[in-house]
Amino acid sequence: MIFLAAIKPKRTEGGICSELPNYQTFRGPIIWSPLCSGLLSIWTTLSNMENEFYSPGEQRAAQVNRLFAAIATRYDLINDIQSLGAHRRWKRRVASLAAVKAGDRALDLCCGTGDISFALAKCGATVTGLDFSDAMLAVADNRNSKLKIKNVKFTQGDAQKTPFAAETFDAVAVGFGLRNLASWEAGLDEMARVAKPGARLIVLDFGKPDNALWRGIYFTYLKLLVPLLGLLVCGKPSAYAYIIASLRDYPAQRGVEARMRQLRLVNVRTDNFIGGAMSINYGEKPQSDGK
Ligand SMILES: C[S@@+](CC[C@H](N)C(=O)[O-])C[C@H]1O[C@@H](n2cnc3c(N)ncnc32)[C@H](O)[C@@H]1O
Numbered sequence: 001m002i003f004l005a006a007i008k009p010k011r012t013e014g015g016i017c018s019e020l021p022n023y024q025t026f027r028g029p030i031i032w033s034p035l036c037s038g039l040l041s042i043w044t045t046l047s048n049m050e051n052e053f054y055s056p057g058e059q060r061a062a063q064v065n066r067l068f069a070a071i072a073t074r075y076d077l078i079n080d081i082q083s084l085g086a087h088r089r090w091k092r093r094v095a096s097l098a099a100v101k102a103g104d105r106a107l108d109l110c111c112g113t114g115d116i117s118f119a120l121a122k123c124g125a126t127v128t129g130l131d132f133s134d135a136m137l138a139v140a141d142n143r144n145s146k147l148k149i150k151n152v153k154f155t156q157g158d159a160q161k162t163p164f165a166a167e168t169f170d171a172v173a174v175g176f177g178l179r180n181l182a183s184w185e186a187g188l189d190e191m192a193r194v195a196k197p198g199a200r201l202i203v204l205d206f207g208k209p210d211n212a213l214w215r216g217i218y219f220t221y222l223k224l225l226v227p228l229l230g231l232l233v234c235g236k237p238s239a240y241a242y243i244i245a246s247l248r249d250y251p252a253q254r255g256v257e258a259r260m261r262q263l264r265l266v267n268v269r270t271d272n273f274i275g276g277a278m279s280i281n282y283g284e285k286p287q288s289d290g291k
Pocket of ligand 1: 065176
């Protein structure tokens with residue numbers, strides 16, 4: 001209303017010409033130019049933002065830890081807004097692919113606030129959720145103090161080097177986690193190591209669509225709108241600009257699938273959602289690896 005009032009031309013006496021803006025009295029540009037330049041400067045800032053939470057190499061773990069400490073309490077809310085709730089459906093899909101039953105052991109790497117751990121536990125498995133962020137684990141524990149699910153526990157550790165013996169778990173899942181590791185390959189190798197023969201390995205993460213036009217649209221959404229959401233909901237645009245930065249060096253569904261094959265997993269496949277913007281990689285550890 002304020003804008004409409006501001007751009008409405010002031011009437012002067014006279015015929016049809018009186019309907020036209022009078023350059024002395026039409027104040028639209030006075031309002032619009034700061035508005036447009038404000039939007040343009042937000043746009044330019046977001047699109048040129050160097051990411052304070054992302055650099056490959058030795059600093060990576062410390063930066064990622066700092067990022068999740070900063071957003072832990074708003075993490076679930078932003079997930080819901082950013083995906084319009086769809087992340088819940090993808091995580092249920094992860095749990096169903098894990099195909100666990102009562103008595104099975106399941107591992108949720110990079111468990112964060114525990115969504116996938118809880119979904120696996122509801123299927124009857126005894127679940128360990130592992131994450132290196134105190135802040136995210138505190139939210140997971142807090143949620144469980146309300147949910148009171150007994151067959152899940154959360155523990156701190158590095159997903160690339162877990163404290164578990166080889167061949168411990170019937171299913172190993174990671175949701176939006178592999179991309180955050182200093183070495184995603186080391187994370188996937190670790191998943192395969194702790195999986196029992198016959199166990200299911202499942203990786204859910206942002207993907208890279210094959211279609212160039214769709215990829216462009218989707219990357220623009222990640223580059224501009226998602227950081228804007230981060231700014232509005234938790235005052236941290238760069239924490240959400242991190243997603244597109246971290247995708248740069250991550251090979252996404254195709255690379256993960258190739259690595260699963262290198263690891264000699266069987267029944268390897270990729271499920272794509274929203275035209276490949278989101279994906280689930282699936283593989284099973286062979287009953288006997290033939291070595
Ligand atoms: C985007 S969140 C995903 C949380 C949860 N899996 C989900 O799907 O909502 C990524 C999580 O990975 C954790 N993380 C990153 N690097 C890790 C590492 N090296 N070891 C263990 N956890 C790590 C972060 O602390 C964060 O909680």
